[in-house]
Amino acid sequence: MATRKNPEAKGAEGANVSKDDLLKYYRDMLLIRRFEEKAGQLYGMGLIGGFCHLYIGQEAVVVGLEAATKEGDKRITSYRDHGHMLACGMDPKGVMAELTGREGGLSKGKGGSMHMFSKEKHFYGGHGIVGAQVPLGAGLAFADKYMGNDNVTFAYFGDGAANQGQVYETFNMAALWKLPVIFVIENNQYAMGTAQKRSTSTPDLYTRGEAFGIPGETVDGMDVLAVKAASEKAVAHCRAGEGPYILEVKTYRYRGHSMSDPAKYRSREEVQKMRDERDAIEHVRELLLAGGHATDDDLKAIDKEIKAVVNEAAEFSKTSPEPALSELWTDIYA
Amino acid sequence: MATEVLMPALSPTMEEGTLAKWLVKEGDTVTSGQILAEIETDKATMEFEAVDEGIVGKILVAEGTAGVKVNTPIAVLVEEGESADAVPAPAAAPAAAAVPAAAAPVAAEAPAPVVSKASADWPEGTPMKTMTVREALREAMAEEMRATPEVYLMGEEVGEYQGAYKISQGLLDEFGAKRVIDTPITEHGFTGIAVGSAFGGLRPIVEFMTFNFAMQAIDQIINSAAKTLYMSGGQMGCPIVFRGANGAAARVGAQHSQDYAAWYAQIPGLKVVMPYSAADAKGLLKQAIRDPNPVIFLENEILYGRSFEVPVLDDFTIPFGKARIWREGTDVTIVSFGIGMSHALEAADKLAAEGISAEVIDLRTLRPIDYDTVLASVMKTNRCVTVEEGFPVGSIGNHLSATIMERAFDYLDAPVINCTGKDVPMPYAANLEKLALVTSDEVVAAVKKVTYR
Numbered sequence: 001m002a003t004r005k006n007p008e009a010k011g012a013e014g015a016n017v018s019k020d021d022l023l024k025y026y027r028d029m030l031l032i033r034r035f036e037e038k039a040g041q042l043y044g045m046g047l048i049g050g051f052c053h054l055y056i057g058q059e060a061v062v063v064g065l066e067a068a069t070k071e072g073d074k075r076i077t078s079y080r081d082h083g084h085m086l087a088c089g090m091d092p093k094g095v096m097a098e099l100t101g102r103e104g105g106l107s108k109g110k111g112g113s114m115h116m117f118s119k120e121k122h123f124y125g126g127h128g129i130v131g132a133q134v135p136l137g138a139g140l141a142f143a144d145k146y147m148g149n150d151n152v153t154f155a156y157f158g159d160g161a162a163n164q165g166q167v168y169e170t171f172n173m174a175a176l177w178k179l180p181v182i183f184v185i186e187n188n189q190y191a192m193g194t195a196q197k198r199s200t201s202t203p204d205l206y207t208r209g210e211a212f213g214i215p216g217e218t219v220d221g222m223d224v225l226a227v228k229a230a231s232e233k234a235v236a237h238c239r240a241g242e243g244p245y246i247l248e249v250k251t252y253r254y255r256g257h258s259m260s261d262p263a264k265y266r267s268r269e270e271v272q273k274m275r276d277e278r279d280a281i282e283h284v285r286e287l288l289l290a291g292g293h294a295t296d297d298d299l300k301a302i303d304k305e306i307k308a309v310v311n312e313a314a315e316f317s318k319t320s321p322e323p324a325l326s327e328l329w330t331d332i333y334a
Numbered sequence: 335m336a337t338e339v340l341m342p343a344l345s346p347t348m349e350e351g352t353l354a355k356w357l358v359k360e361g362d363t364v365t366s367g368q369i370l371a372e373i374e375t376d377k378a379t380m381e382f383e384a385v386d387e388g389i390v391g392k393i394l395v396a397e398g399t400a401g402v403k404v405n406t407p408i409a410v411l412v413e414e415g416e417s418a419d420a421v422p423a424p425a426a427a428p429a430a431a432a433v434p435a436a437a438a439p440v441a442a443e444a445p446a447p448v449v450s451k452a453s454a455d456w457p458e459g460t461p462m463k464t465m466t467v468r469e470a471l472r473e474a475m476a477e478e479m480r481a482t483p484e485v486y487l488m489g490e491e492v493g494e495y496q497g498a499y500k501i502s503q504g505l506l507d508e509f510g511a512k513r514v515i516d517t518p519i520t521e522h523g524f525t526g527i528a529v530g531s532a533f534g535g536l537r538p539i540v541e542f543m544t545f546n547f548a549m550q551a552i553d554q555i556i557n558s559a560a561k562t563l564y565m566s567g568g569q570m571g572c573p574i575v576f577r578g579a580n581g582a583a584a585r586v587g588a589q590h591s592q593d594y595a596a597w598y599a600q601i602p603g604l605k606v607v608m609p610y611s612a613a614d615a616k617g618l619l620k621q622a623i624r625d626p627n628p629v630i631f632l633e634n635e636i637l638y639g640r641s642f643e644v645p646v647l648d649d650f651t652i653p654f655g656k657a658r659i660w661r662e663g664t665d666v667t668i669v670s671f672g673i674g675m676s677h678a679l680e681a682a683d684k685l686a687a688e689g690i691s692a693e694v695i696d697l698r699t700l701r702p703i704d705y706d707t708v709l710a711s712v713m714k715t716n717r718c719v720t721v722e723e724g725f726p727v728g729s730i731g732n733h734l735s736a737t738i739m740e741r742a743f744d745y746l747d748a749p750v751i752n753c754t755g756k757d758v759p760m761p762y763a764a765n766l767e768k769l770a771l772v773t774s775d776e777v778v779a780a781v782k783k784v785t786y787r
Contacts, residue, residue: 074534108567115565124533124570129557135523136558139530146486146512146536169523176518331568332602334626 017225019293025067025224026284027302029059032083033281034310035092036255039082039099042314043259048099051128052113055083057254060280061186062087064227065154065247068235072149076124076137077156079114080186080253084156088121092309096317104320108327131157131164134183138174138244141181152238156184160191162205168212171244175212178243182234183209185248186221192257193265206248216246222278225287252278336416337386339409341395341402344375344382346584347635351375352400353408362390364411371397371408376639377499386411455617455652456645463646468638470612471501471577474619475539477649479509482537485623486513488528489541489578498543499579499638525551525576529559532574532628539623542578545594545632559628560603575622577631580608581673581723582760582771584636591760591767593724595672598630599700599733605654606701608632610675612642614698617652624651634673657704659711663693666781667711669734670721671697674772677753678721681777690785700730708734709742716747717784721777726754748784753777 036054043052055062058080066087069075077084085095090106098105099113106116114128124140127133137155144151161167162185174181185205189196196203206216215237219230227249234245252274256263263271288294341351352374358364369381388411395408402408465473479485486509491498493506493516506514517524521542528538542548548555559572582591598606605627609615615633622629660675661682670678675696682692693711697703712718718738720731731752738750756770 076530106567107565107569110567111565115562117562117566117570119569124530125562125566127558129553132526132553132558135526135554136530136533139527139532140534141530142527143531143534143536146531166522166526169518169520170526172518172520173523173527331564331566333605334563334568334571334573 017228019288019291021067022284022288022291022293023302025060025063025228026281026288026299027306028063028066028087029224029281029284030302030306031092031309032059032063032086034306035086035096035313036082038310038314039096040255040259042096042100042317047318048113049101050112051079052099052259053080053257054253054255054259055080057274057280058186058188058221058251059083060224060227060283061184061221061249061251062156064221064224065182065184065231065249067224067228068231069152069154072122072151074122074124074137074140074144074151074153075156076133076140076153077126078130078133078158078161079126079128080158081114081116081126085116085118085121085123085126088118088123090116090118090121090123092313093316096313097320100317100320101322102317102320103323103327104316108331109323110327110331131161131166133157134161134164134167135170137183138170138179138181141174141179141244142177145177145179150239151180152235153181154184155181156186158191159185159187159189159196159200159205160194162187162208163191163199168208171209171212171214174244175209175214178241180238180241181244182231182238183214183244183246185246186251187248188251188253190253190257190265193261193263195265204248206246209244209246214244214246216248218248218250221249221251222274222280222283224280224284335413336391337388337411338407339370339384339411341404341406341408342373342382343404344373344380345377346586347639348375348377348404350401350403353395353397353402354379356393356397358390360390360393364388364390378496384411388412389414389416391416453658454656455613455658456647456650460645460647462643464641465612465616465644466639466641467609467612467615467633468499468501470616470642470644471619471633472503472505474616474623475502476505476508478620478623479505479513482623484535484537485539486515486536487539487541488515488517488524490517490519490543492516492541497541499635501633501638502541521547521550522554525554526558528574529554529572532559532572533562533570537573537623539575539577542576544583544590544635545578545580546590546592548576548578548594555598555628555630556601556604560601563627564603571626572628573626575619575625575629575631577619577622578633579635579638580632581634582755582767585762585764585767587762588759593632593672593722593755594630595632595700595722596724596728596730596733598632599703599730600728601701603628604701605629605699606632607654607699608672609698610637610672610696612640613644614652614658614696616644617650618654618698621651621654625654632672637673637676652698654699655702655704656698657707658696658698659693659707660696661692661694663691663715665691665715665785666717666719667693667695667708667715668719668721668777668781669695669697669708669731671700671730672723674721674723677772677774677777680774681721681781684774684778685781688787690781690787692781697730703734705737705741709738712738712742713745716745717781718746718750719753719777719780719784720750721753721772723755723772726752726757729754748786751780751784753780
């Protein structure tokens with residue numbers, strides 16, 4: 001088992017977290033990782049087709065942000081969306097069966113990896129066009145403001161999307177109209193194969209809202225407690241009617257951009273160093289053990305439980321039938 | 335030397351206007367750049383400045399006069415010591431000049447062609463009122479906004495400016511800034527925000543100042559609005575209307591003159607409406623706002639000012655996918671939509687004078703298309719000509735031709751001819767622009783070809 005070697009790793013001290021919280025984050029992050037590993041496996045077996053973008057390495061981002069949400073809050077993201085769906089409580093069976101294009105998938109097999117939604121969980125996709133989800137997310141916040149509730153929308157996008165024009169059009173209107181939206185920039189340092197320094201004139205993406213008067217901060221995305229603390233601050237800002245907030249969450253994806261990406265643009269050592277020294281799940285594991293919140297056996301039991309959930313999802317995704325041929329012609333119009 | 339001050343053209347489509355207010359009186363000395371009058375165009379009330387210096391010798395058109403044609407002399411400037419009486423009176427005062435605006439009918443342009451058969455869209459005996467397409471669109475939005483709090487209007491200049499084409503005039507006053515929202519000039523962004531708000535439970539109406547600018551936003555229209563219901567397995571609908579001026583206006587060049595009918599009609603998940611008359615504009619827009627799907631509503635700047643009879647009903651809607659037969663005939667079927675209908679109906683009049691009886695069908699909606707009405711007509715007349723303003727390649731006419739060939743081949747006595755705009759970017763020069771657009775004479779020629787006359 002790898003141990004966390006980063007001497008600067010922050011503990012639970014100061015962050016307002018209970019044992020139950022820590023266990024929940026551990027469980028949620030582990031579910032995402034094991035789910036994604038299984039998805040990668042099923043892709044290799046030809047059961048999942050097309051594009052499949054895994055979230056492995058970035059788990060603490062969405063789990064930390066979700067920790068500050070309440071019922072009614074909305075979330076929307078890009079095509080790297082499996083983690084977001086699991087973190088907001090969507091059924092792993094439905095997600096996996098969508099990946100395999102089956103009737104039991106969340107979109108009845110018609111959306112695929114990049115296009116899933118849940119009205120019940122207030123998850124608004126799953127969008128395949130880089131950056132398009134940013135104005136859509138502001139629009140969700142617009143609807144909440146129009147209806148006069150205090151819900152907040154989390155609009156996630158990557159460092160690559162941060163260079164799209166529509167993001168800045170959205171920053172302007174979100175600030176102008178004080179929309180309750182948190183722009184979460186998941187900076188995993190690579191826009192597909194282009195390192196941030198090759199694509200971005202100034203590295204600090206959290207400052208990109210300055211021209212519009214949107215406050216922003218950068219967060220260690222490998223530390224779920226740091227992400228949670230930042231999320232709480234941003235949420236408070238939005239709920240108070242102060243308008244949008246930008247969180248640049250520095251993270252790292254361990255896998256390629258998609259399943260077909262050999263990731264030649266970075267060294268194996270770079271990836272291994274992140275895994276060894278900065279892994280977000282390991283971090284929480286250490287906190288649980290060091291704080292006496294859980295024993296090795298407790299954590300093994302959780303691992304086993306998660307594995308069972310993922311295996312059940314995989315099994316369902318293989319046995320759920322393909323959609324009926326008549327489904328080709330449904331859901332085009334309401 | 336006395337100088338005539340002429341009624342100015344203050345917008346690309348302005349042919350006449352209202353002299354709303356004089357800011358000078360006879361005997362006043364004016365300098366160049368001084369505001370002489372306020373003139374109401376088809377779009378807005380404009381200030382009209384003096385170009386020349388002089389003394390206002392005579393005011394020829396009283397304030398409040400409506401229907402003053404462009405280039406009509408409205409005042410005379412004289413030099414010091416010169417008498418205005420020395421100036422010869424204009425040859426003929428404009429006919430409308432004597433009628434104050436308040437009493438003048440809003441309809442200033444040629445009356446719409448008469449419907450030759452009772453309309454299927456409203457009951458017999460329904461009282462009618464004359465209304466411009468502009469007023470019909472405004473009424474449709476106002477009525478639906480009164481009925482449904484989730485309906486809001488968003489776009490450039492829709493609020494305080496009262497609409498670039500005055501479609502939204504008065505709506506800000508009635509519904510407030512929460513529901514009539516002025517946006518920055520940022521089509522891609524505000525379209526995405528509107529689509530997101532529809533996912534979130536609202537029913538937006540997005541006004542594009544013209545559909546040319548919607549190209550900036552076409553990804554959000556097609557990839558986000560049109561496809562999400564399908565991609566979500568039926569969970570996430572997008573009730574939204576995208577509306578605005580489409581097609582050529584007048585002399586605004588290539589980037590501002592394009593008909594997007596065929597573009598949007600290609601996309602499953604969208605509904606596409608392109609009305610011609612004011613009654614259709616009203617009934618179809620109300621229907622569009624109530625529709626749970628994204629609707630592209632293609633208006634036309636030149637048609638905004640045209641007047642038609644509109645039924646006076648508490649709640650008047652027109653279902654999508656029902657063509658209207660404007661004129662029954664036996665020799666040929668002319669199918670059109672939007673402003674193409676002006677050419678189709680004009681051609682039918684010319685053909686009637688030559689003894690050719692044309693049936694004229696207005697599709698009204700392009701997705702869904704009322705194939706049945708078109709096919710039934712073609713099976714009767716055995717000939718078909720289509721008319722549209724858009725480019726010829728991949729046109730609505732092409733699609734109709736293919737459908738007619740597949741489903742009514744044995745009934746055809748001649749190939750279907752598509753009359754379209756020419757396959758060129760829209761030129762600016764007046765003569766070239768005229769050449770680029772489809773005309774009623776071209777429709778007449780096509781009909782003669784398919785009827786072998």
